[in-house]
Amino acid sequence: MPRLVRRLTAVLSVPALMLGLVSTSASAQTTDFPTRFELPNGFQPEGIAIAGGTAYFGSRLDGDIYAADLKTGEGKVITEGPGTGSLGLKVDNRGRLFVAGAAGGNGRVIDTRTGAVLASYTFTTTAPTFVNDVIVSKDAAWFTDSRKPVLYKVPLGRYGQLPAQSAVQTIALSGDYQHVPDVNNANGIALTPDGNALIIVQSSTGSLFRVDARTGATRKIDIGSAVMTNGDGILVIGTTLYVVQNRLNKIAVLSLDPSATTGQLVREITSTDFDVPTTAAAFGSRLYLPNARFTTPPAPDTQYWVTAVQR
Template sequence: MNRRIRSAFAVALTATLIATVPQAPAQAQDEHAKPSVISLPDGFQPEGIAAAGTYAYFGSRATGAIHRADLISGEAEQLSPATGTPSLGLKVDPLGRLFVSGGTAGDARVIDTRTGDVLARYQFASAPTFVNDVVLTREAAYFTDSNKPVLYRLPLGRDGALPPADGFTTIPLTGAYQQIGTGVNLNGIAQTPDGEALIVVQSNTGTLFRVDPATGVSTTVDVPGYTFTNGDGLLLVGRTLYVVQNRLNQIAVVELNTAGTAGTVTGTITDQDFDVPTTVAMALGRLYLPNARFTTPPTPTTPYTVVAVRPL
């Protein structure tokens, strides 16, 4: 066999071997590369989550510290130090700014995700107050208050310019929504699929409401045969609304109409690693949820994790 024939044979044999060796699908390889459970610091007591690219941000309801986790490596580090007040619902915008709900402090902070610096702070309310969650639209950031039947609107100017410290408005809710008792009422918040209104969940009744952000008028979202008991964080992807039901350790999956006036529950997502998850963010094709572990007495050594699941 001459050298040219031997070379051609070697190339053909190599190609045949490559073709016949089983190759893991790209998606499977990608899934294997990303951890399904990420550890947060012991004693952290997470509540909110926001995601951007390959990173997720978590707030501590105990100290207000903000941690950033690499969703590929699973490594986490502190971005912003403890404030002594809670950091609850989080959202990050395309400018790399993290909007943080301040819980019992009645405030919100905006943090630079590159430096951890606080860019602005807004004092919405005084006790009793529980600024719980936030959603970002093109024009504003909207915050819920679990102790008051209102939304707080933080307008965003040209190129996302932040308003001055007193540049927010309070929107009283009217219509179908009614405040019930002193427990957690308003909780998660999202936009409707058409972007014209907002959707909020009332945790203690398990009801979804559509809210006109210009007037505060609310109507009940018609979801036949389902009550969102312990409804917490909301996430809208297209026309699919993910509703975290914290103490039920599940996510209800709702297919909404375009206006967000009605929907159908198409399934639920559970996982053996759920331990009272509270909020949810989408990243790298998966849903990430921090385990708040409300049913576990918190100590400085109590472990906390973030769980990734596949969406429906």
Template sequence: MTVALTLGLIVPLGGAAQAGTHSPYPDRFPLPDGFQPEGIAIGPGAVAYLGSRVDGRVYRVDLRTGKGRVFSEGPGTPSLGMKTAGGLLYVAGGAGGDARVIDTRTGKVLKRYALAAGPSFVNDVVLTRKAAWVTDSTNPVLYRLPLGTRGEAAALPLKGEIVYGTGVNANGIERTPDGRSLLIVQSNTGRLFTVDPRTGDTRAVDLGGESLVNGDGLLLKGDTLYVVQNRLNVVAVLKISRDGSRARVVERVGDPRFDVPTTMAAFKGRFYLPNARFTTPPTPETPYDVVAIDR
């Protein structure tokens, strides 16, 4: 499939020239060699969590120093998108077909949800007031997890305008500004959709002819939606309507330190993005890092 793509204006954000600084809150810090990061979650406080696509280890880092350690050993399958709330870390399990809830104090897995019995790619997570919602890039379904560690997961089949095809389908997930619907980006087609969390009905967001191809992590701040376009090494910045029905790209932000960033999380005046380096053949010695850019 050929996808038309308009990159528009690419604007490097301020602060990139200070890469590798040793001042408090460094704007670049390393991860373990061979780690292969994908997801990132921050908080509460100046603490970030990153998951490994290789074996599911979770690395916890102090953003004030850039130093960290593996605090939760993985199950041997990936840890991808993640979010924190209430002392818990919700983690999407990729090809493992599961989601896990980890205690952020101890690193212990408190709950594991087996979400898919066959081929799957459980990809990203968003938290709402009532649930954790998880995408599957292989199967047209969202998974609803209860907040906390009680209760069971439920599958919500997607219907309506989204059509799954070859490649990575539903990837990043967020809420609409009014909180009534969910947003998902379809990486292979570059389309953005709203999802009714009660029915699974999807509707394409009017992007005014723009494409979000290779769209990965989503982050909503007010009426601004940030979309990481991983292999393009840019973050698309969109103004979006309250109900999510319309959005327009106002700029695309690049940085010379980007090396296929996947997702992003915010802390104070910065966004933090792990470099997944999908275009670099991975080895146990391959270096990986996280870069911070100004909002």
């Protein structure tokens, strides 16, 4: 697959907010933006992050990062991967893209303006590992590992400085969370609406957990009889939690209390254009999701695309 796939026609400003929150002040004039656009054949997308009007996608094949203009759908690879996958992505207000490194057991930080790798962090060298998603708070980036009962913390300096490798912390998950061997467990991660704790979804059980960021202690979020089966990427906007249920081709929409101790399923979002969507990012009144097509055997000519739905 050629590295330069399409011409990126616009590179817009980075978002005004960080902390894993989504700027909803983006122009509502998106009615003429495409609700579907193509990614490079064979790309095998997984994660998405949006900064201004530019969306970033990670390839689970080789870790390439692809940037696309939401207004035109055109884009290009801005940095080549390390040969292992790039999964969950988040952009902070400094234009830095935090990338979860899948089976590489690592994470890295990329300058979205230049494509340069600003920092790389090794979280573990022991298999099994699957660093799956990331969220950025005011003082740290947090990564899940779907094959280990831990979170990885990359603390940030007073002015957002990236730390040395020696500062990285591994925090064991305890409490209600029970790790299931040989399957994907902790997957998507977000901040609670009040910003005081973390939320993770466990793909293997469909459960949601509130996590004390200091201790790793978990408490199952009471969502009644609802189960987040095949829960993948999650996104919090205000007190609304969006859970992408990948192989079910739908997004569960839940209302949470500010501390995320309880929640209620209020509706579901579906689309005939979904083909195993994995993660979601917001722009204006829309959610944008890459379709990973897990049920389609990947090949160099396999088509992949992005679907936008009203949130």
